[in-house]
Amino acid sequence: MPDVASPKIPVTVLTGYLGAGKTTLLNRILSEPHGKKYAVVVNEFGEIGIDNDLVVGADEEVFEMNNGCICCTVRGDLIRIIDGLLRRKNDFDGIIIETTGLADPAPVAQTFFVDETVGAKTSLDAVVTVADAKWLKDRLKDAPEAKSQIAFADVILLNKTDLVTETELKDVEMRIRAINPFARIHRTQRSEIAIDKVLGQGAFDLDRIQAIDPDFLEGGHRHFHDEDMRSYSFSTDKPLDPDTFFPWIQDLTQREGVNILRSKGILAFKDDPDRFVFQGVHMILDGDHQRPWRADEPKLSRIVFIGRQLDAAALEKGFLSCVA
Amino acid sequence: MADTSSPSSLTSKLRPLDLGGAVVGLRFLGPIAAFVLGEGEIVLVDEAETRVRAHHGAVLSVSGDDKRLLTGGDDGRVVATAADGTTQALFEQKGRWIDQVAAGPDGASAFSAGKTAHFLPVKGERKSHDFPSTVGGLAFAPKGTRLAVAHYGGVSLWFPNAQAKPEFLEWKGSHRGVMWSPDMRFVVTTMQEAALHGWRLSDGGHMRMTGYPSRVTSMAFTTGGKFLATSGSSEAILWPFASKEGPMGKQPSMLAPRDVRVSAVAAHPRDEVIACGYEDGLVLMVRISDGAEILLRAPDGGAVSALAWRGDGGALAIGTESGAAGLTVF
Numbered sequence: 001m002p003d004v005a006s007p008k009i010p011v012t013v014l015t016g017y018l019g020a021g022k023t024t025l026l027n028r029i030l031s032e033p034h035g036k037k038y039a040v041v042v043n044e045f046g047e048i049g050i051d052n053d054l055v056v057g058a059d060e061e062v063f064e065m066n067n068g069c070i071c072c073t074v075r076g077d078l079i080r081i082i083d084g085l086l087r088r089k090n091d092f093d094g095i096i097i098e099t100t101g102l103a104d105p106a107p108v109a110q111t112f113f114v115d116e117t118v119g120a121k122t123s124l125d126a127v128v129t130v131a132d133a134k135w136l137k138d139r140l141k142d143a144p145e146a147k148s149q150i151a152f153a154d155v156i157l158l159n160k161t162d163l164v165t166e167t168e169l170k171d172v173e174m175r176i177r178a179i180n181p182f183a184r185i186h187r188t189q190r191s192e193i194a195i196d197k198v199l200g201q202g203a204f205d206l207d208r209i210q211a212i213d214p215d216f217l218e219g220g221h222r223h224f225h226d227e228d229m230r231s232y233s234f235s236t237d238k239p240l241d242p243d244t245f246f247p248w249i250q251d252l253t254q255r256e257g258v259n260i261l262r263s264k265g266i267l268a269f270k271d272d273p274d275r276f277v278f279q280g281v282h283m284i285l286d287g288d289h290q291r292p293w294r295a296d297e298p299k300l301s302r303i304v305f306i307g308r309q310l311d312a313a314a315l316e317k318g319f320l321s322c323v324a
Numbered sequence: 325m326a327d328t329s330s331p332s333s334l335t336s337k338l339r340p341l342d343l344g345g346a347v348v349g350l351r352f353l354g355p356i357a358a359f360v361l362g363e364g365e366i367v368l369v370d371e372a373e374t375r376v377r378a379h380h381g382a383v384l385s386v387s388g389d390d391k392r393l394l395t396g397g398d399d400g401r402v403v404a405t406a407a408d409g410t411t412q413a414l415f416e417q418k419g420r421w422i423d424q425v426a427a428g429p430d431g432a433s434a435f436s437a438g439k440t441a442h443f444l445p446v447k448g449e450r451k452s453h454d455f456p457s458t459v460g461g462l463a464f465a466p467k468g469t470r471l472a473v474a475h476y477g478g479v480s481l482w483f484p485n486a487q488a489k490p491e492f493l494e495w496k497g498s499h500r501g502v503m504w505s506p507d508m509r510f511v512v513t514t515m516q517e518a519a520l521h522g523w524r525l526s527d528g529g530h531m532r533m534t535g536y537p538s539r540v541t542s543m544a545f546t547t548g549g550k551f552l553a554t555s556g557s558s559e560a561i562l563w564p565f566a567s568k569e570g571p572m573g574k575q576p577s578m579l580a581p582r583d584v585r586v587s588a589v590a591a592h593p594r595d596e597v598i599a600c601g602y603e604d605g606l607v608l609m610v611r612i613s614d615g616a617e618i619l620l621r622a623p624d625g626g627a628v629s630a631l632a633w634r635g636d637g638g639a640l641a642i643g644t645e646s647g648a649a650g651l652t653v654f
Contacts, residue, residue, distance in 0.1 A: 056398075056421070059438060061457050063476055063498045065517060076476060076498050077458060079516070084398055084421060087348065087362040087382035115516070116539055 008123040009086075011095045012199055013108050016130035017139050017146040018101030021159040025130055025191035025198070026098055032195050036093040039085050041078065043100045054092060056081050060100060062107045065114060072283060073107040074114050082118050094199065095122065102145050105129075105152040106261065106282055112204075113284045126201035129153035129183075130191060134163045136172050140179075147229045150176055151261045151306045153183045154203035161187045180306055181231050182212070182264060206288050209277040212266060212302050229261075232312050234319045235302040239270040241324035248318050249278075249285065257283030259310060265303035268293065270324035333619040334609070338642075339651045343367050347643025349386025350630035351393050353407035357632070357641040357651055358393045360386045366393065366405050369641075369651060378403040378411050385435075387427045390635050394433055396422030402435045402444075414444055426471065428464035434471055434484075436462055441473050443484035451484040461502035461513060474499035474513050479523070481511070493523045495530065501541070506549040510570055514540040518556060520563075524570055531570050533563055537585070542631075544591040546598060546612065551577070553598045555586040560600045560610065580610045580617055590631035590640070599640050601628025607642050607650075620652050 016022040030038060039054040063076040078097065085095065099108060105127055112124040129149045132139070136158075139146035150156065156176060161169055173185060186193055202208040212233070245267065253260060263280040265287075278287030293299050303319055345361035352358070359367040364379035379397035387394045393405040394414075402415040402422050414433055415422070424436040431446040436459035443451040453473075461474035473480045473490070476498050480490035498516035505512070510531070512522040518539050522531035533554075540556035551562040552571075559581035563571040580586075580600050588601040596612040599620070607621035607628055621628075626646025633640055642650040 057419075059458060061476065063516065064496070074516070076460075076516070080423065080458060080460075084382060084384050084423075087346070087384070088398075 008121060009092075009095060010125040010200065011082075011097065011112065011122050012125050012201075013105060013127045014096060014098045014130070015103065015105050015127060015149040015152070016101065016157075017132065017136075017143060017149065019135075020101070020130040020132040021157070021188075021191040022098060022101075022130045025128075025157065025159075025193070026096065028191055028193070029096065029195055029198065034195055037091065039092045039095045041081055041095065041097040043098060054085070054088075056085070058097070060103060062104075072110060072114065074111040075107045078108065078111050079115050079118055082122060086117070086121050094125075104145065104148055106148070109152065109281045110284060113281065113286065124204045125199065126154040126203035127152050128155045128157070128198050128201075130157045130159050131172075131176070133158050133161050133169060133172055133187075137175060140175060147179065148261065150179050150183075151229050153180060154201055155198060156180070156183045156185045157188045157191060157193060157198075158185055159188045159191055162189045179229050179231065180262075181233070181304065182262070182306070204279060204286075206277050206279065206286065206290060209264065209266060209279065209290070212264060212304055229306075229308045230310075231304060231306045232310060232315055233302060233304045234316050235300055236320060236323055237298065237300050238323045239268050239272075239299065240301050240322045242269045242272075242276075244324075245269070245322040248322055252315075252318060253280060253283045253285060256307070256310065260305050260307040262306045263304065265301070266290075267301045267303070268299040332617075334652065334654070335619055335622055337652050337654065338621055339653075341367075341369060341373070341649040341651065343643075343647050343649050345647050346645045347630050347647070347649055348383055349393075349395070350632040350641050350643045351386070351388040352390065352632055352634045352639070352641065353388070353393060353405075354390055355634065356407045357634075357639070358388075358405065358407075359630075359641070359643050359649055360393065360395055361647075364397060364399075366395070366411075368405075368407065368409055374409050376405060376409045376411055378405055384421060384423055385425045387425045389427045392427065392431075394425045394427050394435075396425040396435050398422075400437075402433065404433070415442070415450075424459050424462040426462040426464050428469070428471075429467065432464070432469065434462055434464065436473075439475075441471065441482065443469075443471065443482075445469075453482055453484070453490065455480055455490075460498065460500040463502045463504055465504050465508055466506055467508065472502045472504060472511050474502035479511055479513060493528065495521045495523075497521075501543065503543060503545070503552075505552075505565055506545055509568075510565060512543070512552060514543065520552075520554065522570060529569075529572070531572050533571060533576070536561070542586075542588040544589050544598070546591040546596060547594055550596070551612065553589045553591055553600075555589050558582055558585050560586050560589055560598060562598075562612065577612070579612065579615050580608050582606070584623075587627045588629060588631045590633055592637050593633055593635060594637045599631045599633065599642075601631050601642065601644075603627040605644055605646075605648070607631070607640075609640070621650055624648055 059077040061076040267276040274289040349360035368374040381399040385396040420437040457476035478494040482490040499513040501514040518536040520533035536556040542555040562577040604623035606623040626644035630643035
């Protein structure tokens with residue numbers, strides 16, 4: 001009997017600075033009566049009460065790959081752990097990776113694109129970041145890790161909202177938006193949130209890239225922008241030339257990949273009825289034709305970069321030079 | 325699918341086995357084929373099939389010699405299984421994974437959990453050593469008490485009975501599997517990248533073996549150490565190791581090309597012949613001198629995950645990821 005292709009096991013990455021409420025969120029996810037079983041990769045044993053789920057300790061071993069990408073790092077310990085977990089794959093429905101407060105999310109995410117076995121059997125579902133509503137602004141100033149965790153996130157729990165005023169909350173949300181316009185932000189207390197807002201997000205699934213919402217991007221929050229880490233978005237209603245675009249984006253991510261944390265785009269190519277979507281993590285790009293443009297849909301090409309010390313003028317010029 | 329040239333076939337000699345779980349390792353214990361299933365069972369096959377539960381969880385590593393099978397599991401156990409089905413836990417540490425095991429000469433064993441490698445002599449105390457990062461591969465030298473320990477950044481050669489610091493063979497990157505050449509002149513690793521790296525021990529000379537489309541997960545020295553046969557490409561890649569320099573500056577031989585990748589190789593213990601298993605379940609026997617192929621198993625979809633020759637070369641055992649397995653007696 002030929003094997004029926006089994007669906008890939010979804011992987012959720014939980015990040016967040018020390019004390020933001022990651023472990024509380026993890027405990028909530030695991031104790032909900034969802035009838036699912038998770039394999040959980042943690043950094044320290046002891047804090048989680050689990051009867052039913054598999055728990056594995058990680059060592060945070062960041063490995064450089066010798067493949068010419070200067071910034072291509074992976075988590076060697078995760079490759080090993082996931083290889084091991086896959087040997088009992090019928091035992092669980094998903095994998096949740098809790099990172100330490102000081103961890104860089106990039107090597108974790110890159111592991112799922114770079115390692116063949118891991119990439120073939122699992123898929124990164126989303127990076128979920130828990131942020132402390134009271135202290136995040138300070139951490140964004142003094143902790144580069146906290147900034148990376150916000151920049152990288154697909155879902156952000158703005159936690160401990162009971163400790164701040166509505167004005168302070170709006171302010172911190174705007175700061176988050178200036179860095180990361182993609183992420184869905186949820187206000188929480190004691191990490192309390194419906195599980196379906198955290199798991200099953202499909203954030204790296206090209207089929208699920210619907211729109212890059214311009215409201216987030218041009219919301220007039222520029223005066224709050226972070227000089228170091230921020231997002232840039234460019235768009236054009238003129239069709240692009242794929243023969244110009246692909247060399248440009250590949251060259252750009254090769255040169256600037258260290259500074260570009262995430263990228264995303266929905267593109268309209270000349271004489272092409274389909275939307276082309278892509279997303280990237282540093283130098284790693286993943287893109288495909290998605291679906292035909294609908295008749296009622298403006299054929300707008302839009303591209304977004306989240307990164308540090310990016311040259312906005314050069315990015316815009318480069319992107320617009322891809323117009324056919 | 326089968327080649328149109330339709331090579332000679334011995335598929336009629338295959339005794340199919342349905343093991344009900346993915347095969348992660350395979351050894352012959354004398355005349356008995358021992359199939360290790362990923363979920364902790366061992367199936368011993370001669371005329372009958374005997375099932376033994378060695379681990380309460382997943383098996384992460386398999387080694388052995390012709391008398392015992394060594395397995396390491398995510399239940400923290402190192403288990404030795406004999407041909408009669410008796411099992412013995414050589415080590416147990418709750419809450420740890422045993423990532424690597426290796427069977428040594430004279431009944432000695434080694435295993436690793438995280439960064440720590442342990443040496444277990446038949447008599448005497450267990451010796452341990454912490455390496456700079458998680459142990460990716462562990463192999464005893466064919467003679468003497470010396471272990472090659474692969475980790476991030478290279479390989480350490482550890483003499484567990486000596487006080488001296490392990491000798492370090494450096495090469496950037498993450499090293500996973502490790503193997504000695506039978507004459508002990510070379511050490512070769514499989515890397516996280518789609519490449520092998522080797523060191524010539526006499527002078528520390530480097531051997532980069534690259535060009536694979538995917539990671540190498542299976543390798544074997546052919547009889548007398550003449551070639552190193554490897555998986556990872558859509559043909560078996562054989563690096564020439566017969567000369568003093570090893571494969572440096574030489575092209576590998578490529579045997580049994582198909583449009584499907586090779587997932588497992590095993591070298592015949594006596595003749596210049598390899599068994600070559602593919603990702604679709606097909607298995608070929610290939611003569612190295614002229615590339616002549618004999619079909620041993622038709623494709624069924626499940627990737628070949630393990631191959632082992634009986635010590636006398638008179639039988640080949642085949643394991644796959646789907647749980648379908650087989651035994652061919654020539």
